[in-house]
Amino acid sequence: MKTLLSTLALTTALAASVAGTASAHATLEQREVRLGEATKITLRVPHGCDGEATETVRLTIPEGFYNVQPMPKAGWQLSTTTGAYATPYMNHGTEMTEGVREVVWSGGHLEDGWYDEFTVRGTFAHAEAGSTAHFPALQECANGVADWTDTSGGQVPNPAPKLVLVAGDDADHAHGGHDHGAAAPAGHGHGDHAMDMGTGDVTLGALTLSGAYSRATLPNAPVGGGFLSITNTGSSDDRLIGVETAVAGHSEVHEMAMEGDVMKMRALTEGLVIPAGETVELKPGGLHLMFMKLNTPLVEGETVDVTLTFEHAGSVTLPLAIGAPNAKAAQDHAHH
């Protein structure tokens, strides 16, 4: 059976190359891009649909390619379709739950014998280094379509344009000395690791608060996030019921939860239970403090005072060290 399938695939590939028109595929100029860095992706269109001029180019944005900005082209109308991200993206301290999923350049005229390029800019995140990202594309002509949507990776006549993701310089990789890997399930690419402990631990009754940090935001960013771990050394549960900071008009405790197949954040209106004898971690992509209606940007290297109120342990004000926009842990590694 396997032999038969490979023979079929080979026959199809041969037929495609003999036919000629499919011998030059639509491809991406970029072969590799770095995770976590804004990057340009260029779709190269080498011919029309079986001799006809291309009038519309549709480019599908892969999961994990965030904050997409399409580049307009003279002579073409630009439109985009937005949709929810499977995993939200922290963009300079602002949580983005949706963005551009398809870009369409239409109303153009690219002769069969001409060549053109179509460009978008964005940032890859929440993906594994070494994985392949596909940008399925369609060319529409007056009477036909050239289809570049096959993401199987096989020898097919219509492979989707693709590139390989490589490790960037983000906080994940800057943490040379930390062995986060052993206990964490490998291979899911969310990059959220155990928090660094020992950064100005605060004790409040039976609770220990540690590794508290925030992330820098852009001027005029509406929201910011706060992260820490809370250990309950006592024998009864406690509950985080209040968050307050002078830099925000309103603050909440949020969780990330699946709604259908989309990850969304929502306020924990009943507060966050800190079970006896356990540690609850607030971290990017999971539970977090949400500072809304920010009245001043959060500046990297500074601190922001946040008051947390617990049902039993009471209130405490602690400084959150403001790290880089993509910080994944408190920056002050006092235990080193």
Ligand SMILES: [Cu+2]
């Ligand atoms: Cu939130």
